[in-house]
Amino acid sequence: MKYTIEENKIIFDKNDDFDAESILTCGQMFRYFKTDSGWTVITGHERANISEKNGKVVIECTNPQRFIDFFDLDTDYAKIKSDLSSYDVLKEAISYGKGIRIAKGETEEIIFQFIISQNNNIKRIQKIVEKMCEVGDKIDEKYNAFPSAKKLASLPFEWFKNLGAGYRDVFLYDTAKLLSEIDLDEKINLPSDELYKWLISIKGVGPKVASCIMLFGFHRTECFPVDTWMEKVYRKYFFAGEMTRPQISAFLQEKFGVMSGIVQQYLFNFAMHNGL
DNA sequence: GACCAGGTCTCTG
């Protein structure tokens, strides 16, 4: 996508390949906020305010380079959508969510946040996440960063109990200890099968959460997370016999290859917002 | 007051 950088702003023409609301609310991140002029999104220690003015999209932010990467602006989503539209079953979902892009989240916070997401709803996930951010580094007057694993590992179990996270509190506590003792950067270049095995070895991380972490936290687009919504989608549009969720994931992954994660987001977004 | 939410863990056959 063509864009220009002016000081702390990324600016480009309003177009069909970028829709802030779709990108932020399609279930790949949790720290976004509706504002008077548009949206605010937080990733790591960076903040962006997205608005539209005179046919331009303006991303005013703490770090333009980070948000060019975060919003994957150098990837050609027009071509991706064009290619994927050869599948009839995807046309409606792509048309509905045409402005979606897969964001590149911060790995560590994605791990914590998707552990919270299991058997939970997005509103409550956000509430718990923001509660955790009370102990995060200050970004500005209004927002804090999500706390680091090291910071979390320094807090007593009692603190986790009071998050309102329910039975997931022990998962968060254990994961904080675990992540504070390793170097996540060493995981970035692991082959996907090894990365997956490592992730599901974490308590509270199963096949679905591991897939989400790989897709949103490691940008492994060959992953196909299957949750309640995707199971419904499978039954309605792809049914090829009774399967468990991991089997459905493998089946669709086989079908869509490296496009899996992107396909999944179009379908998930469409299913969630249209109820199926 | 069930039922569900971007599931996972543990135990069992």
Place this chain on the structure above:
DNA sequence: CAGAGACATGGT
């Protein structure tokens, strides 16, 4: 390996 039940909490 697949199936069943438990699991905290908050919203319809």
